[in-house]
Ligand SMILES: Nc1nc2c(ncn2[C@@H]2O[C@H](COP(=O)(O)OP(=O)(O)OP(=O)(O)O)[C@@H](O)[C@H]2O)c(=O)[nH]1
């Protein structure tokens with residue numbers, strides 16, 4: 487067959503296909519040499535899917551995989567491993583399995599426990615299984631089983647490739663469209679779309695004016711926030727930070743905004759809404775993320791760095807209160823000439839959120 491994609495692109499595309507299947511509740515396989523792990527997202531457990539899973543594995547044993555953060559929330563003693571295996575309890579109903587993944591259901595289905603941790607360090611297949619769920623923007627909890635071959639109709643993908651996926655996506659970004667879009671606060675603005683050659687998610691750069699390439703450009707790295715940016719949600723400070731950045735950069739005569747498709751600090755809009763639902767129950771932004779099994783911040787800064795480089799810049803003056811952004815971008819090869827504080831008035835709904843940013847996530851506020 488003719489190959490339209492090179493091997494990197496094929497590798498990434500295979501992961502996107504697998505992620506699509508996971509999002510429909512279809513199991514996938516992760517592979518390392520001749521070993522296969524069948525992975526099923528726990529949140530899709532029901533009376534049809536679990537028997538189908540069990541039929542495929544036959545006499546083999548299934549187990550559950552969750553993250554260290556979710557384990558902690560479920561009172562499974564940590565071992566220092568980022569992924570934790572637990573035995574599948576005999577009493578586990580499909581509802582229990584969904585509740586294992588999704589703490590927003592804790593009130594409706596209080597989880598019984600106790601859970602028995604498997605005292606074996608998770609291997610590359612287990613890490614890849616959890617990573618695949620995160621790539622698919624699902625909750626990171628899986629029912630898994632070792633298989634000797636690939637059952638009909640299921641997609642398989644290399645564990646190593648899954649673990650390299652995000653980094654590779656950044657390398658495959660290419661500029662695909664560029665147009666003038668005058669913005670309130672910065673009329674001389676151009677929007678530039680970057681798409682990975684795998685066909686994955688696009689990010690947008692906003693170039694204001696014509697900043698000189700050799701100098702440190704004023705820049706804002708902004709993660710998409712549908713609720714704050716678009717709807718004007720008062721729960722966070724994103725909307726003001728975005729319009730404030732456009733205005734400040736406009737006034738300064740030029741600069742860059744990287745508008746990254748990393749909603750909810752990389753967990754996706756649906757999981758962010760689950761985090762919000764936990765916040766309605768009293769959790770703060772940090773505990774809500776970890777109770778769902780995520781890290782506090784799941785973002786990678788390679789894609790933003792790649793866009794900055796492709797636009798011809800190597801050094802920026804970064805508008806942020808988040809020191810991790812400075813570290814992350816520097817690691818990705820961008821030099822940060824200066825950190826420019828980027829702070830706006832609070833309101834009664836986001837006061838607590840900003841306090842938590844200051845006290846728990848190291849923001850310089
Ligand atoms: N998971 C989660 N994400 C949130 C929450 N509130 C806001 N966000 C997301 O956080 C991201 C905001 O990131 P940024 O604007 O880059 O802010 P930051 O990392 O705090 O750093 P600076 O604003 O640069 O200081 C957006 O993607 C929002 O969707 C929350 O409670 N939970």
Ligand SMILES: [Zn+2]
Pocket residue numbers: 711713714715722723724725
């Ligand atoms: Zn926001």
